[in-house]
Amino acid sequence: MYMANSHPNNLIARLTAACCASLLGVAGAAQSERGTEKIVMDAVPVEVNYRNNTAVFRDVVITQGDIRIEAREANVKGGLDFENGEWTISGDVRIRAEGGNLKADKAVVWFRNNLISRATVTGSPAEFEQLRKDGTTSRGRAPTIDYETANGTVSFRDDAWLSDGCNEITGSQLVYNIKAQSVQGRAVDTAAPGQNGRVRIVIQPQSQQGKPCNAQGSKP
Numbered sequence: 001m002y003m004a005n006s007h008p009n010n011l012i013a014r015l016t017a018a019c020c021a022s023l024l025g026v027a028g029a030a031q032s033e034r035g036t037e038k039i040v041m042d043a044v045p046v047e048v049n050y051r052n053n054t055a056v057f058r059d060v061v062i063t064q065g066d067i068r069i070e071a072r073e074a075n076v077k078g079g080l081d082f083e084n085g086e087w088t089i090s091g092d093v094r095i096r097a098e099g100g101n102l103k104a105d106k107a108v109v110w111f112r113n114n115l116i117s118r119a120t121v122t123g124s125p126a127e128f129e130q131l132r133k134d135g136t137t138s139r140g141r142a143p144t145i146d147y148e149t150a151n152g153t154v155s156f157r158d159d160a161w162l163s164d165g166c167n168e169i170t171g172s173q174l175v176y177n178i179k180a181q182s183v184q185g186r187a188v189d190t191a192a193p194g195q196n197g198r199v200r201i202v203i204q205p206q207s208q209q210g211k212p213c214n215a216q217g218s219k220p
Contacts, residue, residue, distance in 0.1 A: 037064050037065035038064070039062065039063070039064045039082050039111075039114065039116070040062070040063045040064070041057075041060070041061070041062045041080075042060075042061045042062075043057035043058065043059055043060040043061065043074065044057060044058040044059050045057055046058055048080075053077070053078060053079040054075070054076055054077055055074075055075075055076040055080060056073070056074070056075055056076070057073065057074045057076070058072060058073050058074075059072060060072075060073070060074040060089060062087075062109075062116075064115070064116050066096075066097065066098060066099075067095070067096065067097045067098075067116050067149070068094075068095070068096040068097075069089065069093075069094070069095050069096075069107075069109060069116070069119075070092070070093070070094040070095075071089035071090060071091055071092065071093045071094070071107070072090065072091025072092055073089065073090050073091050074087050074088070074089045075087070075088045075089075078111075081114075082111040082114050082115075083111070083112075083113065083114060084111065084112060084113075085110070085111040086108065086109075086110055086111075087108070087109045087110075087111070088106070088107075088108050088109075089106070089107050089108075089109060090105065090106045090107075091105075093105065093106060093107045093121060093123075095107065095119055095121065095147065097147060097149070098152060099130055100128055100129065100130040100154070101128070101129050101130065102119075102121050102126065102127070102128050102145060102147065102154075103123070103126065103127045103128075103129070104121035104122055104123040104126035104127070104145070105122060105123040105124065105126075106121070106122050106123070107119050107120060107121040107122070108120050115149070116149055117149060117150070118146065118147060118148045118149060118150075119146070119147045120144065120145070120146050120147075121144070121145050121146075121147070122143060122144050122145075123143070124143070125141040125142055125143050125159070126141065126142060126143065126144065126145045127139070127140070127141045128140040128141065128145060128154055128156075136164065136165040136166075137165055138162075138163065138164050138165060139162070139163050139165070140154065140156055140160070140161060140162040140163070140174075140176070141156070141160075141161050142156035142157055142158055142159055142160040142161065142174075143157070143158045143159055144156075144157040144158055145157070153175055153176065154175070154176045155173065155174070155175045155176075156173065156174045156175075156176075157172075157173050158172065158173070159172070160172065160173055160174040161174075162174055162176065162183060169183060169199055169200065170199065170200045171198065171199035171200065172198075174199070
């Protein structure tokens, strides 16, 4: 991930990477390895239309490797062979991937070449959470979150907030690269209309005993 070539944006990139390098953990299995894993679906069929290549399912669970997707309902476009499909799932959506967990009201999941390619989840807000090895919990939230399986990124859009349980970063759009362990705000020229692309970082002090702070994760 790289921000636009300007001094302020380069400064933001360095600062956010330095302050938030520990956010949201370490990457899981690579997509190339996941490509050898089979896709398994467990659901209750409601309607299957072979002519239109569509279907409706309830109580859906889809797994591939370390990815697990759950929802109360799924509407399918493009057939059930996972070669080139689009699934709109809704109702208590849960996606577990690369050691993290996404929760949302609704999601669109794309399948390409028999792989779970990406997912866009939406909610009020949609949430990301991960229990880290040191026992603390990293969290992120936004109205829209994009998860890209190929590059291992989680993108928070439209009112993004991230925390490692202590320090916080907010912005119109934040992208966390799990593999590179870095966080960055979107460049000003790619910000949504009416948004200036700025980020805000809050660094909490340690306690008098030198222990990490215990932020509650409340949004400023």
